[in-house]
Amino acid sequence: MPDALRLDGVTVRYGGVTALDGVSLTVTPGATLGLIGPNGAGKTTLINATTGIAPLAAGSISLGERRLDGQPPYRIARAGIARTYQNIRLFGTLDVRTNLAAGAYAQPGRLSDDAARALLERAGVAHLALDTLASALPYGDQRRLEIARGLASRPAILMLDEPAAGMNPAETARLVTTIRSLATEGIGILLIEHDMTLVRAASDHVVVLNFGEVLASGTPAEIARDPAVVEAYLGTTEDIA
């Protein structure tokens, strides 16, 4: 069984601004943790802190028994943490095959074409040709190729930063199936998303961030009923009216 990712009292400051304030959470292997909250709540900062991009002011991050905080990003990636980006960061002038090989960089040996096609299938883009330039792909396919690149590293934890951004409802529904399928493989998934339909359908547990602090934590159904979450983030039908 892969290791769980644990964040304990994680605090990140940018100058005088506290972006994360004592956040603790656990991403369990084989389950999806949804992370929601208003813009500026600290969701992407949490991923950046976990992947070594944002240094911690306090707290600790560990994967199983291994401490990750203070490690450079490339070591954290090699430890089994993969991510996608809010703004897609594929290697645009390189083809699909090379992008997948990039994901498998830390793995021994070369990524075969068969293995590359299997990764595309797991990410739901089996139709992609391996020699197509990544920048030439439609937006939704680029998002899924980024997921496939993450899978190429055989991660214990996969962190998806708004993977459904720009996708239509049908594509989003297929993404739910993909995320569920990856979780059943034993991968721990951290899902940042504003689309509550996706979060409810794909997540086993949800954490709500607000102003860098954990506002609530529970199952998707519990979160949907939590008055504090409704007030801070979800809103009510009265608000719309």
Add this chain to the structure above:
Amino acid sequence: MNFLVEFYAHHSRLLDEIGINALLALSLSVSLQAGQLALAQAGLAGIAAYISAIASMQYHWPLVASIVLAVACSTLVAALLAYPVRKLRGIFLAIATVGFGEIVRVIINNLNVTGGAEGLSGIPNDVNTSDIYGGLALVAVALFFLSRTKFALAVALTREDEAAARGVGVDTGMVRFASLALGGAIAGLAGALYAHSFYFLAPADFGFGRMEEILVWCVIGGVTSPLGAVAGAAFLSILPEIIRGLADFREITNGIILLAVILFAPGGLSALWRTRRTAIPRDA
């Protein structure tokens, strides 16, 4: 056969120049492929040229030992240079490394052992055309095998997006360091061969003008293509011989060609070649 002998008799100097320039272009290409605009190659070649010349002239070292020493020194200096510039990118890295080149030139210009501004003459002429092309072939083979390794993938990823490369496990700092050191080694080989091929060294041989030439060769050939860099160096080395009437306007001619390439073929000659190949159907 007679034609070849006659051609070599008339053009051996040009052939030597093309081989050494190709090595210099490859040395910069190694850095450019990792996305580093590090313009220290002329200075590094200068260090190696003088060390190799002094080792053979004053200490009577054999040719191979002198060249090995020179290459080791230029590699070491490049590796040391990589540390202070490790956080610089783009134009800032370019300016810092041009500054390094100028420091090297000024030091050479003011040392007695290098002959100062008058230069160093009487260097044993132990290197012939086959040695230069043997060195070029050695570097080409080494780069070819390197291109089949994961290091080449790491270099490409570092060039494309350093942050994303780190995110997939690439130690981009090590890639940048290794590419600068490797470029230093190749520049050192070029400098040492130059010293033993052209009898005479002057500080200006390795100044900013030479660095600018090396950059132009790579831009015209294609900054991410080693073959393109070699083609660019060969093209601009031969060009003055083809248009002898413009020999006095060499730098202007180079500038016009550079401008034309940037405007009409920003990927360089190698990109034009690739475009042409993909434009022609396989069964045509």
